[in-house]
Amino acid sequence: MSEVRVRFAPSPTGDPHVGNIRTALFNYLYARHTGGKFIVRIEDTDQVRLKEGSDQAIFDSLRWLGISWDEGPDIGGPHAPYRQSERLELYQKHALELVEKGMAYYCFCSSERLENMRQIQEAAKKAPMYDRKCLSLTPEEIQAKLDAKEPYVIRLKVPREGNTEFVDLIRGKVSFENSVVDDQVLIKSDGFPTYHLACIVDDHYMEITHVIRAEEWISSTPKHIMLYNAFGWQPPKFAHAPMVLAPDRSKLSKRHGATGVKQFKELGYLPEALVNFLAFLGWAPQDEREIFSLEDLAKEFELERVNKAGAIFDMNKLDWYNGYYIRHISTENLAQRVVPFLEKAGIEVSDQEYLVECTALVQERMKTLAEAPELLDFFFTEPNYDKELLIPRKSDVETTKKALIKCREVVEALEAWEHDPLEKALRNAAEELGIKSGQLLWPLRAALTGKSASPGAFEVTLVLGKNEVLKRLDLALDKLSK
RNA sequence: GCCCUCAUCGUCUAGUGGCCUAGGACAUUGCCCUUUCACGGCAAAGGCACGGGUUCAAAUCCCGUUGAGGGUACCA
Incomplete structure (x- = not known):
């Protein structure tokens, strides 16, 4: 049998729709699976719907997802031109x-x-x-x-x-x-x-x-x-x-929220996650694995295994995939990807090493890259919070003050700036005061992060460093005294 | 209206006549871990649209009904 040749033939009407991209993906996977060729052809025969810059948006989206093509308007090929208007x-x-x-x-x-x-x-x-x-x-x-x-x-x-x-x-x-x-x-x-x-x-x-x-x-x-x-x-x-449908089972369109690949990128989704998710909209492997890289997919994709019934684009599942990939790429890699999102939120990162340390602490809590600023901001600026936040549910102002003062002493005196000694010292301190560890650790964590939900007190203490921790403890004590 | 396509937990799906007491994942709920939130672990709940056939045997094959989606452009 002769070589397989398939094509993705979008019309240039803007940011490519995830439904179209799913089709592109299937074509790409089929070509790679069979050792054939994948061709991109621009179908710009409708002069009315044409949108400036769409070609680029299409190329960018495919590239971002890791989908490469063998012939196309930008790279030419034996059957050029690949733009219908030409x-x-x-x-x-x-x-x-x-x-x-x-x-x-x-x-x-x-x-x-x-x-x-x-x-x-x-x-x-x-x-x-x-x-x-x-x-x-x-x-x-x-x-x-x-x-x-x-x-x-x-x-x-x-x-x-x-x-x-x-x-x-x-x-x-x-x-x-x-x-x-x-x-x-x-x-x-x-x-x-x-x-x-x-x-x-x-x-x-x-x-x-x-x-x-x-x-x-x-x-x-x-x-x-x-x-x-x-x-x-x-x-x-x-x-x-099969079609890619909205949760109401109608054709997925703008009124259902994000539909363009670029939008998903801006919302902080990883290309690996989008690809994996999209491939599973209408296709599934024989076994029960859920995690597939583009390469894995190319290896196993078969048209015979594509479903017939329309598939709903389920954001929940996409979020899960995204969280999964965020947790499973290296922290260095994640830190790199997070930078544009931090900068967009006005957080300037000058120390890459520090960023990696911070990122490690939020990696397992992040669902999208767009959450990075709110997850990480306190590592870069002093937290702003209400003093009530410092007091745990089963505690009071005086106990909290005592706890924070004790924390200050422990941190001040800590010689080995490492997890285990710090934890041991802090737990001992709580015992000395005759309070539960939570009554001491919650205020500490709150004082350092200014948040009701954050990475743990020990980890944050270590990353922030002695000076910064003491500064924030003083700030908290100050708040409590007012 | 007409034409086409489709139909397994809420969602994505495994299943190609006996391995099905229908499996997995997401979501949900409960428990464990725990200073919070996550992560992780364990568990629960939840489905073959309906009605007829065929067959010793049907989620799987056939027919019908219902429902859903798509098409019906000098759009793609």
Whole structure:
């Protein structure tokens, strides 16, 4: 069998949607799994929806996730160009070829007429379909209109009888009656091809062997097959992956919150986590492992194991994956990734080593990188808090004062600046005072962090250093005396 | 409306006729660990949409119903 060639063909309409990226991922994984090629092609045939800078956003997102491609607009390849707006003549030529063969025809109907026709059809509870008015135009009439520069489109002449079926690699046999397929526009009045024409022509010339796309494309597949047949080309294999849905089971869209890859990056999600999570939306391994790197996925991904039912994008699970990856990358690595988020919050990091020490203490509590500032701020600035925070539930002001004074003495006198001696000294101190360790450790921790939830008192003490700890203890004592 | 697709715990899923008393993960609840919050450990609760067949045997195959999603553009 010849080499597998698959493609990701997004239209440049902004920050790529995670649903689209999931499709890109499946294509990429299939290519890597089979040792084939993964191609990126920009489908910019809709001049209206075009958004500046989208190409870059698409490349950036793929790269951020670690998805690489073998041919594409930026790197070229044997079938360049990989941007449809640069291949216009090709589509034009092929549309005309179909017109000559009598398999497509010019249509001069105005959008108003079309709109009107549809409304009447809908009112009559009939499926809206082009009525083929222009099919009956004589060659002379057509020529006259063309000469008069009347705007036109080219439509595919869809057979009205018979069936079109195909075997979907994920779903099995899918069949459509040709009578329900409309005469699809191939070339728009602005001279640009529609998606349907462009993608067939490109997939053919780019030698695409497998079209892996989302379920929303199933109903246009018969049109595509008709086009392959009309050109006398061999169609590729089709695989329609399930949709990515919102929690309300509708198509995931902006109104459901974050949907763009860039958004997830800004929310502090790790690419490893997003990839792992997205891959599991519609695919699962045979065994019960949940953690897969991109490489692991490429090794095991198989189209046969892709599910058919739509999958809900569950933020909870994504959060869990993200927390998992945060806990499992090295602290140095995490510290690096956290810097941009700290800086954005106005926290300047000058001492990398110190940052790593701090990060180690919050690593197991962090769910997203965006939480880093609130988790780490007290390591960089003196905490600001209410004095009530210092007093544990089962304690009082006087006991707390005594405890803090004792802490001060212990810290002051501590020779070995290490965990065990510090813990031992502090616990002994509580015992000497005749109070529970919590009555001493809570105030200490609160004084150092200014938070009701934070890393432990011993760890924070050690990282902050003797001077800073004494300073903060004095500050706390000061608060209690007022 | 018409066409297509789909249907296992709340969610993602394992399951391809007997290994199913339906397994795992997230979320939830409880307990343990503990100075707080996490992490971690243990445990619990929770599902084959419904109705008919086929078969010695069905979550698995067939038919129907219901429900959900997608499509129905000179958008992709």
